[in-house]
Amino acid sequence: MHEDLKAVQKAPLFSGLFPDEIEQLLAHAKRRFLKAQETLFAEGDRADAFYFIVTGSVRLYRLSAQGDEKVIEILMAGQTFGEAVVFLGGHYPVYAGALSDAALVEIPTGDFVRILKANGGMALRMLASISMRLHQLINDVQALTLETAGQRVAGYLLGQSPADANSGDVHIQVHKNVVASRLGVKAETFSRVLATLRDLGLISVAGNDIHITDRARLIQWRDEAGSGRS
Amino acid sequence: MHEDLKAVQKAPLFSGLFPDEIEQLLAHAKRRFLKAQETLFAEGDRADAFYFIVTGSVRLYRLSAQGDEKVIEILMAGQTFGEAVVFLGGHYPVYAGALSDAALVEIPTGDFVRILKANGGMALRMLASISMRLHQLINDVQALTLETAGQRVAGYLLGQSPADANSGDVHIQVHKNVVASRLGVKAETFSRVLATLRDLGLISVAGNDIHITDRARLIQWRDEAGSGRS
């Protein structure tokens, strides 16, 4: 386990912990390895552990009654997930599945809560962390109701690239249909939006590598309702 | 202020506080009175207080670049809002406005955070509270992407009435366009869905009072994709 110690304490949530607290946190932690597409837990499962991603990527998603899938979040190496749910009834509110082969650290919630109770700063940092996710979800709700598909895609590209230069690169690290689902559009629509932006000369696309050639005009296009009008 | 003491400590969030802690929480609290439609704070405003609703109702909402509004949450007397945001950058992520004349208690965040640091149980209860909102927002995202307008409206009616009887009443306490926005549909669509359900004999509508005559069939109608097909 100690080989993962350095990685885990880089997670923003744990950055303020003392070495002995990290030790305590990982006392009963286990390594977990997932094959691509493998399911880690299902919605409604008893939540007695949360996870840190050492390598690979994971998606959190919901299923409709008809079996359609909506990706709530895409998570990459270095991120944690499932910790917010510990405080609910103790059941996961989403499915979790690997997008690629992945290595995780599984941390029992009991140890986590114990530290949380003892360490006031930790609890506040945890509150800040959950608040950020809350904020993100509010943004998602706004985007899904007040923005067009084009605006959401453009916003995604803008959010994935640094804002300080007028051109930049976005590398999509997972399959495009997963990103599309995350954005609340069908894969076909996602593809069409990229094609439109390419034809407008705002971006260039080479597989999963997208180059933003004119960030300013891309922002302008998004704010003008993303192909809706004008 | 003491006349509000009883009311405030009924909020689930504060239920576990000792009287002296409540005292401390309300030490610098102020009463606030809002006229219907009045704005309490705007998105981006510095968040140095959160609120408890003594009487009246409040909506939290976002505005699009074009000025369209999406209601994120409808809050009634007895509820608190704005507390989740204290831990972020300290700026409100939404607008808040009164739906009716309202009386609030405004609690400075400083006092709140102080109690939170001292009282470990309080921090955990706060985490549970925020987690519930997180869960609710995940439900909203799922509903907005995987459900039809009809399904969302039916789900709303079902959620507003007790599940233990096959018939029940829902009283809409605010204007229907507010509920519609909360559900992510236009007021016209909301009205049409209610008309459809009425014509199917599943509900009866009298102004803002809706009577569910056949809960079982309403559930079935929702699960069959809410007028989408079949």
Next chain:
DNA sequence: CGATGTGTTGATGTGCGTCAATAGAAGTGG
């Protein structure tokens, strides 16, 4: 080098928004 899976592009359908007219409900003033 065929097989399988992902992404792109085209043709068509439809759920719901938009625009518009009307009906009620509620509030206002004489």
Next chain:
DNA sequence: CCACTTCTATTGACGCACATCAACACATCG
């Protein structure tokens, strides 16, 4: 208490953004 205004809610006609269905291009891999 009743005209008049104002606002919310309902209903109809129409259009559009996006989904759906389908064919194809391309990549990856055994």
